Amino acid sequence: MAKKIKDPGLGYNSKKNSKGIVNKDGSSNVIHVNKKFNLDDLYTFFIELTWWQFFLFVLLGYTLLNVVFGFVYMAIGIEEITPSKGNFLDDFLNGFFFSAQTLTTVGYGGIAPQGITANMIAAFEAMIGLLSFSFITGLLYGRFSKAKAAIHFSDNLILRDFKEHRAIMFRLMNSRKTVMIEPEITVTLSVNEKNKDGEYKREFYRLKLERDKIMYLPTVWTIVHEIDKESPLFKYTNTEIEKLEAELYVLIQYHEESFGQKVYQITSYNFSQLKTEVKYKSSFSFDEEGYMILDHDKLNEVEKMG
Structure with a gap:
C-alpha cells in the first residue's frame, strides 16, 4: 500500500480544477495580496527580473532622473549653467544633457554650473549618480554570479x-x-x-x-x-x-x-x-x-x- 507523506508545503486544502502551486519553469503560481512592501525585498526583486526587464528598468530610471534634474535646472534658471536659447525645448535639452553629464560624472566642460545654487544641485546629483551606478554594478555582479541550474x-x-x-x-x-x-x-x-x-x-x-x-x-x-x-x-x-x-x-x-x-x-x-x-x-x-x-x-x- 502506498504511504502518504505530510504536506510538503503546498497545503492540503483545495478545490475542483485548482491550478498547480509551482509552474513548469519552477516559479511560484501563488498570488500574494495585502503583502507589505519591504526595502529588504528590493535586491530580490531586481535579481529575479529577466534581463530585458532589468535593462529596461535601468534605462527608464536613468531617463527619469535626467528629466527631473532637467526641470530642476529650468526652475532655478537655465542661465545658472548656460545662456538661454530663448525657447523652452532647447533650454530643457541643455538642462537634460547637463544632468546626464553630471549624473555619470563625465563632465565634458561645454556646460558648467555658474551660481552657488546650481553648484549645490550638481554636487547632490553627482552623489546620486555615484550611488546609483554602484547599486547597478552590484546588481549586475549579483545576476552574473548567482548560482543557477540550467x-x-x-x-x-x-x-x-x-x-x-x-x-x-x-x-x-x-x-x-x-x-x-x-x-x-x-x-x-x-x-x-x-x-x-x-x-x-x-x-x-x-x-x-x-x-x-x-x-x-x-x-x-x-x-x-x-x-x-x-x-x-x-x-x-x-x-x-x-x-x-x-x-x-x-x-x-x-x-x-x-x-x-x-x-x-x-x-x-x-x-x-x-x-x-x-x-x-x-x-x-x-x-x-x-x-x-x-x-x-x-x-x-x-x-x-x-
Whole structure:
C-alpha cells in the first residue's frame, strides 16, 4: 500500500480544477495580496527580473532622473549653467544633457554650473549618480554570479508498459556543456480528490523512482516511477490516470562545475500533459569517429510503442 507523506508545503486544502502551486519553469503560481512592501525585498526583486526587464528598468530610471534634474535646472534658471536659447525645448535639452553629464560624472566642460545654487544641485546629483551606478554594478555582479541550474525538462509525461507493470516517465538534460555531478532528484505526487464531506483535499506521496541519484550526468536522464503494488497509482487504469487531477512536483539538486557549488531546480507536471503508449526517441547518437552527439531538440520526441 502506498504511504502518504505530510504536506510538503503546498497545503492540503483545495478545490475542483485548482491550478498547480509551482509552474513548469519552477516559479511560484501563488498570488500574494495585502503583502507589505519591504526595502529588504528590493535586491530580490531586481535579481529575479529577466534581463530585458532589468535593462529596461535601468534605462527608464536613468531617463527619469535626467528629466527631473532637467526641470530642476529650468526652475532655478537655465542661465545658472548656460545662456538661454530663448525657447523652452532647447533650454530643457541643455538642462537634460547637463544632468546626464553630471549624473555619470563625465563632465565634458561645454556646460558648467555658474551660481552657488546650481553648484549645490550638481554636487547632490553627482552623489546620486555615484550611488546609483554602484547599486547597478552590484546588481549586475549579483545576476552574473548567482548560482543557477540550467536543466531542460521534457514537455510531457509518458505512461507506458514497463517490465511487468506500467510506469510514468519524464526526462531531463543539462543545457550547459558541463557535467552534472551527483544529481539527486525527488518527485512528489499531489492528487486532488473529493473526501467524504464533499470537500476537495490534496494527498501527497513521495514516488519511488527506479533511480533517484547517479554519479554524474553528461547526457540525458529518464526518470522512471514504476506503477507496482506499492505505487499510489496502482489502483487506477490508464484512462483514470489521464483524468486525475494530479501534479508531479520535481526537485533536482546537483553540483554545478561553473559555480563550484550545489544548485537546485524545480518544475512540475500536470497529468493533462500525459501521453500514453509512447516511448521517448533516443536523443543521442555517435559520429564516425566515435564521439557522442547529443541533440537537444530531441528531448521531447516520442514514438509509438513497438
